[in-house]
Amino acid sequence: MAVVVRAGAAPLCWFGVCAAGIGALVPGWTGRRIGVLAGAALFLVTAAVVALVRRGRYTALARGAVRAGRYDVLQDRAVTxxxxxxxxxxxxxxxxxxxxxxxxxxxxxxxxxxxxAGTGLRLKAAWLGRRERAGDALLWVCVDWLDTRGGSPAGKAVKGLRGTGIAAGDAAPGGARRRTAELV
Structure with missing residues (x-):
């Protein structure tokens, strides 16, 4: 579940940083100082709102998670x-x-x-990762319930979540890529 939340974080952050950098070169109608100060306020408010919105739905879905069955299709992180x-x-x-x-x-x-918005998604994924570590289970959304265009992991189509052990799959808690430590 955190993988779907985190999937949009990187593109939004990078597009945002590029747009802000290019936008700072243009003086604009309000001037650079007002634009950057307004942008900083928008950054903080947007990050907080995106990180906090729909937490109740995520919590309710996580509370009702059942163990993944043999016939549940769980996608790899990269595919998702x-x-x-x-x-x-x-x-x-x-x-x-x-x-x-x-x-x-x-x-x-x-x-x-x-x-x-990208930072807020990253914060939400980190919050989900802490919930996964506390519950000692990775939370998965069934592929069938996600929209073909990669819908919301807490949307109306999602009826519940599936849980597996922390070591299952190629995603770490919070949706990050699992790092494998090799012994030397």
């Missing part, structure tokens, strides 16, 4: 991330274009808003 990013690529590009366009009025603010 790729599917989410392919399904949302046009929305990401449209958001990047809108952030660049908003720099004509308020420099860097739109890019910092995008970066705040």
């Amino acid at each position: 991330v790729r599917a989410w990013r392919r399904g949302h690529r046009w929305w990401l590009l449209l958001a990047f274009a809108a952030a660049l366009g908003s720099s004509l009025a308020v420099p860097a603010a739109g890019g910092m808003l995008l970066a705040g």
